[in-house]
Amino acid sequence: MVAESMLVNFVYCHPVGHAVEAVQYCLGYKLADPTRRVGLVLKANTAVDLARWCPHVDDLYTVDVDVFGQPTDDVLAHVPADWDWVVDDPRGHQPFQRDFFPGLAGYYDIAAAHFRTTGEHLVVGAPRPSYRAGNRLDLALPDDATAWAEELLPGDRTTIAVMPGGSGPRWRYPSLDSWLRVLRALADRWPDARFVLVGKLADDGRTSTTFTRDEFDAMARAVPDAVGAVDVPLARQLAAVQRCGVFLAPHTGFAFACMAVGTPWLAIAGNDWAEYYFNPGVPFYSVLPDLERFPCYVMLGNNPEPVQDDGPRSPSMSAERIDGDLDEIVRGAEWLLGGQADFDTAMRDHFARLEPLFAGRTDAMFSVDNLHLRYL
Numbered sequence: 001m002v003a004e005s006m007l008v009n010f011v012y013c014h015p016v017g018h019a020v021e022a023v024q025y026c027l028g029y030k031l032a033d034p035t036r037r038v039g040l041v042l043k044a045n046t047a048v049d050l051a052r053w054c055p056h057v058d059d060l061y062t063v064d065v066d067v068f069g070q071p072t073d074d075v076l077a078h079v080p081a082d083w084d085w086v087v088d089d090p091r092g093h094q095p096f097q098r099d100f101f102p103g104l105a106g107y108y109d110i111a112a113a114h115f116r117t118t119g120e121h122l123v124v125g126a127p128r129p130s131y132r133a134g135n136r137l138d139l140a141l142p143d144d145a146t147a148w149a150e151e152l153l154p155g156d157r158t159t160i161a162v163m164p165g166g167s168g169p170r171w172r173y174p175s176l177d178s179w180l181r182v183l184r185a186l187a188d189r190w191p192d193a194r195f196v197l198v199g200k201l202a203d204d205g206r207t208s209t210t211f212t213r214d215e216f217d218a219m220a221r222a223v224p225d226a227v228g229a230v231d232v233p234l235a236r237q238l239a240a241v242q243r244c245g246v247f248l249a250p251h252t253g254f255a256f257a258c259m260a261v262g263t264p265w266l267a268i269a270g271n272d273w274a275e276y277y278f279n280p281g282v283p284f285y286s287v288l289p290d291l292e293r294f295p296c297y298v299m300l301g302n303n304p305e306p307v308q309d310d311g312p313r314s315p316s317m318s319a320e321r322i323d324g325d326l327d328e329i330v331r332g333a334e335w336l337l338g339g340q341a342d343f344d345t346a347m348r349d350h351f352a353r354l355e356p357l358f359a360g361r362t363d364a365m366f367s368v369d370n371l372h373l374r375y376l
Contacts, residue, residue: 006085006129007039007115011065011092011107014046015167017253017277020260021368022089023054024137024277025124028369029087030056032130041079049234050257053139067101075107076114086115090123133369136281137260141242142235149239152227158193158337160186161229161244161263163209164219165199166252170210172271173250175310178322179215180222182248182329187223189330190337194225196240198247198254201231246336248329250317251275259284264336268329270296270316272303274354276367283341285332286350287325289316291357351375 006029010022019042030038039059042048051057061079065071088108091097098105115121120128153159162183165173174182187193197216199209209230220226229240234257241247242261249255251273255265259279267275267286274297275286289296295304296316306312309319335341351365351372358364362376 003035003037004033004084004129005037005039006087007041007079007083008124009041009086009111009115010089010124011041011043011063011111012089012104013067013101014043015253016047016050017256019047019050020137020253020256020277023051023057024135024368025087026051026054027056027135027137028131028133029129031135032132036129039080039083041076047234047257050139050260053141053235054137055140063107065103065107067103069103070106071103071110073110075110079114081114082116084117085119085129086111086117086121087124087126087129088122090125093123134280134371135369137279138262139238139257139260141239141261145233145235145239146242148236149243152229152240153194153196153243158190159196159244160190160193160333160337161196161198161241161247161258162219163198163247163249163252163254164211164215165209165250166254167210168271171306171312172314172317173210174268174317174322175313175319176215176218177310178317178319179219181326182322183219183222185326185330186248186333189334191224193223194227195220195223196227196229196244198237198241199230200237246333248333264341266329266332266336268317268322268325270294270321271314273297274357274365275350276372278343278347278367278371280371281343283336283343283346284350285336285341285346286354287328287332288353288357289321289325294318294321297357347371347375 008026012018026038026040037058040051040057041061044062044064051060063075092108164179229237238261241258241263246266247258247263248266250268256277259265259282265284269286270289294316304315307315307318
């Protein structure tokens with residue numbers, strides 16, 4: 001009997017987190033039918049290596065798509081057209097996403113004409129084909145990367161990974177002074193801790209960290225023991241984070257990948273979205289902002305006016321907000337590093353604190369695989 005074939009056509013914006021979403025969905029389709037052959041299409045400038053570290057992804061294809069520019073008619077010419085099932089990223093069919101990203105709309109229109117199925121061409125989350133939700137994702141990092149990380153971070157001691165910001169504009173992340181206060185507070189609590197600074201400064205067309213080398217150097221000087229994992233390959237960065245007890249960062253898709261190597265995420269939450277990716281079995285803690293004082297969670301294109309904080313700053317990342325939540329950041333780290341943290345407790349606590357921020361609008365809350373629904 002010929003194995004069923006399906007393609008997860010998950011082309012969206014290029015940040016790392018969207019690639020993690022894609023391989024998570026591939027896992028659900030594979031586990032629903034282990035004999036099924038699962039293919040994946042990703043943007044060429046996203047973290048495609050993640051799919052190579054997932055044994056459940058059988059075939060990987062990449063496409064060169066600018067979400068703001070019309071793709072070429074032959075953008076999918078190298079991707080086989082015939083599958084039993086094709087499922088798209090639902091965002092490629094949402095009217096407001098298509099209006100905001102005309103190149104995305106053009107791509108999914110081309111895909112609709114390109115692919116032929118014996119079953120149906122649907123979206124992720126449709127009732128068909130069979131899907132198993134709620135699976136732990138574990139990336140199988142290359143051996144040479146894990147060996148490099150073991151040499152970089154020998155021994156078993158309290159180790160905290162820090163990524164000060166993602167790929168958004170610099171004003172969307174805490175100032176250097178705010179980060180220095182956070183790091184010093186953590187170093188005061190754990191004087192013997194080792195800190196691993198993670199980021200990517202190289203501008204190679206993929207996502208990068210919009211901090212400067214001087215800022216990373218200043219952060220390293222703020223703590224007694226700092227190790228750099230900046231501008232090393234993605235596999236090595238993740239292998240280094242895998243050896244840490246906690247990963248501290250604002251909302252960034254890189255944190256999704258960190259949880260996929262088993263490291264708890266301590267999130268300084270804010271900006272556009274509440275956290276929506278949770279990896280079963282991996283605890284986390286989100287330090288949530290006061291939305292009345294520090295407006296955020298306003299979705300695409302509705303950013304609140306910046307405040308003045310060493311230049312313009314997103315309100316939810318301002319010095320006033322960070323200082324007000326500094327004790328909670330330390331408490332969150334204590335819980336995650338203490339050895340008693342578990343996923344179910346993290347989810348119950350998170351949504352008990354988050355739901356009031358949405359004033360009961362649970363329909364405005366979402367998560368990959370709808371994991372949040374059982375905790376509302």
